[in-house]
Amino acid sequence: MIEEKNKYLSASLYDELMEGRPDLKTCLEGIMFISEKPVTVYEISKILNLEKKLVQETIDELQDEYIKNNRGFIIRKIGNGYRMYSNPSLKDVLKNFVNTSQKAHITQAALETLAIVAYRQPVTRQQIAEIRGVKTDSIVINLVNKGLVRESGRLKVQGSPILYRTTPKFLEMLGLKNINELPELNIKED
Amino acid sequence: MNEIYKTGQNSGFIIDFDYFSGPVNILLDLVFKKREFIYEIKISEIIREFISFIDKNRNNTLEELSGFVYIISIMLDLKSKSLIPSRNNNVLQEDKNDNLNILRQREDEYRTFRQISGYFSELLENEEVYFVREAPVEEEFLDFFNEVFNKIKAKDLQDIASGLLSAKQEKFNIVEFYNKKITKNIFQEIKRIKNVLQSKDNISFKELTNEYDELIDIVIAFLSILELYKNEDIDIEQFEIFGEIIIKKFAA
Numbered sequence: 182m183i184e185e186k187n188k189y190l191s192a193s194l195y196d197e198l199m200e201g202r203p204d205l206k207t208c209l210e211g212i213m214f215i216s217e218k219p220v221t222v223y224e225i226s227k228i229l230n231l232e233k234k235l236v237q238e239t240i241d242e243l244q245d246e247y248i249k250n251n252r253g254f255i256i257r258k259i260g261n262g263y264r265m266y267s268n269p270s271l272k273d274v275l276k277n278f279v280n281t282s283q284k285a286h287i288t289q290a291a292l293e294t295l296a297i298v299a300y301r302q303p304v305t306r307q308q309i310a311e312i313r314g315v316k317t318d319s320i321v322i323n324l325v326n327k328g329l330v331r332e333s334g335r336l337k338v339q340g341s342p343i344l345y346r347t348t349p350k351f352l353e354m355l356g357l358k359n360i361n362e363l364p365e366l367n368i369k370e371d
Numbered sequence: 372m373n374e375i376y377k378t379g380q381n382s383g384f385i386i387d388f389d390y391f392s393g394p395v396n397i398l399l400d401l402v403f404k405k406r407e408f409i410y411e412i413k414i415s416e417i418i419r420e421f422i423s424f425i426d427k428n429r430n431n432t433l434e435e436l437s438g439f440v441y442i443i444s445i446m447l448d449l450k451s452k453s454l455i456p457s458r459n460n461n462v463l464q465e466d467k468n469d470n471l472n473i474l475r476q477r478e479d480e481y482r483t484f485r486q487i488s489g490y491f492s493e494l495l496e497n498e499e500v501y502f503v504r505e506a507p508v509e510e511e512f513l514d515f516f517n518e519v520f521n522k523i524k525a526k527d528l529q530d531i532a533s534g535l536l537s538a539k540q541e542k543f544n545i546v547e548f549y550n551k552k553i554t555k556n557i558f559q560e561i562k563r564i565k566n567v568l569q570s571k572d573n574i575s576f577k578e579l580t581n582e583y584d585e586l587i588d589i590v591i592a593f594l595s596i597l598e599l600y601k602n603e604d605i606d607i608e609q610f611e612i613f614g615e616i617i618i619k620k621f622a623a
Contacts, residue, residue, distance in 0.1 A: 217504055257501070269500035279502050287495065292488035300487065312480055339607055355494040356501070364490065366483060 205231070205239045219262025219353060258358050260349040294320045295329060295351065300366055303333045303344035321345060329354065383431075384424045384439060386417060395442050402449060409453050410557050410594075414446055551587050560595040565604065568620050576616035 203211070208229055212220060222240070226233045240263055244256045247268075254265050267275055287295070294317050297309050309317045324330040325345075333346040352359065384395065390411045391398055402408050421439055425431060567574055576596070580589045596618060599605045608617040 264503065267502040271502075272500040275502045287491075289488065292491050293484055296484045296487035296491060300484070312477065312484060314477070314481065339609060341609070341612065354498065355491060356498045357494070363487075366487075 205229070205235070206243055209236070209239060209243060213256065213263060213265045216264065219259045219264040219349070221262040224262075257356070259356065260352040260359065262349075264353075288320075290317070291320050291324060294324060295347070298324075298330050298345050299347050299351070299360065299363060302346045303336075305336055305342040305344055307342055309345075383428065383435075384421055386420060388413075388416065395439060399442050399446060402446065406453070407558070409446070409450050412446065412450070414443065414450060417446075418443065548586060551585060553587060553591075555588065555591060557591060557595050557598060560591050561599060564592070564595055564599060564618070568605065568618070573617055573619040576618060579618065 209225065212225060212228070222233050222236050225231075226236045229236070240256065246252075247255050251268070251270075253268050253271060255268055256263050257266050290313075293313060294309055297312050298304055298321075301308065301312075306318055306321050309321065321330065325332070327350075328348055329351040330345050331348045333344045335341040336344055347360065357363070385393060386395060386398060391401070395417065398412070402412070421443075425436065564579065567579065576593070580592050583589050583592065596605065596607065596616075599618075600607050603621050606619040606621050608619065609615070
């Protein structure tokens with residue numbers, strides 16, 4: 182039975198790991214290591230049944246430790262949550278290791294559409310088209326499919342057009358903590 | 372009136388329809404004087420006549436030809452705007468300067484968002500130094516795969532794909548539609564709708580048109596409703612897409 186459980190670990194190492202009661206830092210590392218999206222302080226505090234303040238302080242300590250010790254990974258705050266990323270100094274090493282073609286390619290038209298949604302949200306496709314001067318239906322649908330934009334109710338006017346907002350994935354893609362991090366718009370309006 | 376506008380009368384191209392006979396610039400002048408006249412004009416017919424005219428008269432100058440294109444584009448603009456419901460928007464009396472200001476404002480707005488998209492590009496570039504564990508299956512599809520794909524067989528997918536890819540029969544015949552004899556006009560229909568609304572506070576579009584067999588009659592009824600809405604004679608409500616359209620008396 183033990184052999185089956187530990188076929189990738191020696192019995193002594195498995196026993197050693199199982200004996201030590203995991204402390205909060207170990208738990209946080211484990212949770213963030215397996216997570217495929219940013220995990221919030223609230224989610225962690227709920228799982229571990231701990232105060233949010235304690236969880237937040239420990240994440241901050243871990244963040245500092247990784248940077249001070251020049252580890253291969255770092256913790257970044259993205260949107261409302263935290264996620265493990267590779268150390269940016271490993272860029273050249275990892276680009277040959279990771280299939281970079283998997284990175285999302287965003288066209289200029291899609292970036293302009295995203296910019297309008299980000300600043301004017303919630304916004305309809307018609308309102309986006311008015312600013313860009315061209316129809317943007319397929320671009321918006323594409324952005325929805327990519328998870329960067331989502332539907333957010335309907336505008337209460339004739340025809341009830343769908344309203345759109347940006348998603349946490351949009352913040353994640355641009356490395357933003359929240360939407361307020363975007364610079365202020367400078368448009369002359371009469 | 373600028374020079375290119377005047378050239379419409381010198382091109383030698385004369386329209387000869389039941390509702391009007393003369394040069395196109397005079398027709399446009401009439402439209403400016405009597406806005407309802409735009410509904411009578413069939414721009415596609417004028418363009419068709421003009422194409423046949425230039426086929427026969429190859430010696431027309433570029434200035435004369437562009438004069439026609441200019442006038443027709445104004446008419447197209449007026450016609451399309453007259454069909455869109457928009458309150459407090461007297462299309463034919465629009466101040467050109469206002470339009471120019473709106474255009475400039477939109478250009479400024481677009482330019483700003485273009486700059487922002489450049490900023491987004493920079494942020495994306497900054498993100499290229501980070502690598503992160505990617506999800507093997509997008510979260511939104513996890514349930515989809517479990518709930519749907521487990522129950523679907525290859526044969527089901529084949530049937531769905533065959534259905535989608537097979538050629539669809541075109542039910543709507545546009546030529547037939549245009550050749551149909553029109554028995555009423557928008558003004559008569561507007562009068563009828565106003566009469567109906569005298570005896571009741573609201574009526575659905577379906578009820579309003581349930582005696583019409585011809586598609587063209589339903590189209591005329593719909594255009595009449597847009598015109599009534601624009602003139603603040605009625606209010607329109609539609610609670611869901613493709614849902615019933617409710618026409619109500621306008622409550623000021």
